[in-house]
Amino acid sequence: xxxxxxxxxxxxxxxxxxxxxxxxxxxxxxxxxxxxxxxxxxxxxxxxxxxxxxxxxxxxxxxxxxxxxxxxxxxxxxxxxxxxxxxxxxxxxxxxxxxxxxxxxxxxxxxxxxxxxxxxxxxxxxxxxxxxxxxxxxxxxxxxxxxxxxxxxxxxxxxxxxxxxxxxxxxxxxxxxxxxxxxxxxxxxxxxxxxxxxxxxxxxxxxxxxxxxxxxxxxx
Numbered sequence: 558x559x560x561x562x563x564x565x566x567x568x569x570x571x572x573x574x575x576x577x578x579x580x581x582x583x584x585x586x587x588x589x590x591x592x593x594x595x596x597x598x599x600x601x602x603x604x605x606x607x608x609x610x611x612x613x614x615x616x617x618x619x620x621x622x623x624x625x626x627x628x629x630x631x632x633x634x635x636x637x638x639x640x641x642x643x644x645x646x647x648x649x650x651x652x653x654x655x656x657x658x659x660x661x662x663x664x665x666x667x668x669x670x671x672x673x674x675x676x677x678x679x680x681x682x683x684x685x686x687x688x689x690x691x692x693x694x695x696x697x698x699x700x701x702x703x704x705x706x707x708x709x710x711x712x713x714x715x716x717x718x719x720x721x722x723x724x725x726x727x728x729x730x731x732x733x734x735x736x737x738x739x740x741x742x743x744x745x746x747x748x749x750x751x752x753x754x755x756x757x758x759x760x761x762x763x764x765x766x767x768x769x770x771x772x773x774x775x776x777x
Contacts, residue, residue, distance in 0.1 A: 562670070563667060574587065588642035667741070684696055686718055689713030
């Protein structure tokens with residue numbers, strides 16, 4: 558299957574993408590991984606991206622599209638892939654359509670993870686990270702430490718990252734609504750959108766997603 562995964566920040570896209578890709582035996586292609594790989598390998602696209610990022614500017618669509626096109630042409634993606642973070646806007650979605658048409662293939666589904674806005678704010682703004690080890694993550698509501706402000710694992714100080722503050726989360730949501738959400742309508746017009754609730758346990762959301770994708774595939 559060829560799937561695009563969309564949803565607001567805090568919807569759990571990265572987690573679900575990993576589980577779904579494993580269940581479907583297709584590669585999980587995320588923009589974050591694409592950027593890191595191209596920059597670390599020193600590719601031409603990576604050098605272009607780094608120049609923009611070092612200057613504090615947004616990486617142009619054509620650079621992101623170029624990275625995605627290169628990754629989707631790799632042998633492991635011939636029979637399918639799950640895109641996470643791409644396309645990020647309608648222009649990128651149109652470019653993806655052209656890419657796939659040139660290859661004589663098409664998307665099977667666009668999986669839309671739906672989460673109420675206040676739940677997104679609660680999920681992200683409640684995160685607390687250990688200063689000693691960023692892999693030690695807690696949550697004020699869902700996974701609180703035994704002692705407030707103290708890491709259960711190593712005793713380090715827990716803090717809230719600047720980009721996890723409620724104000725920043727709401728700004729990120731506004732960017733999502735303005736730039737990314739329109740691709741849902743774009744793909745809905747093509748009959749590709751499958752919307753599921755991303756509330757509940759991770760395994761429950763994965764099962765919900767797999768069932769919805771199977772139903773969508775059976776209808777094709």
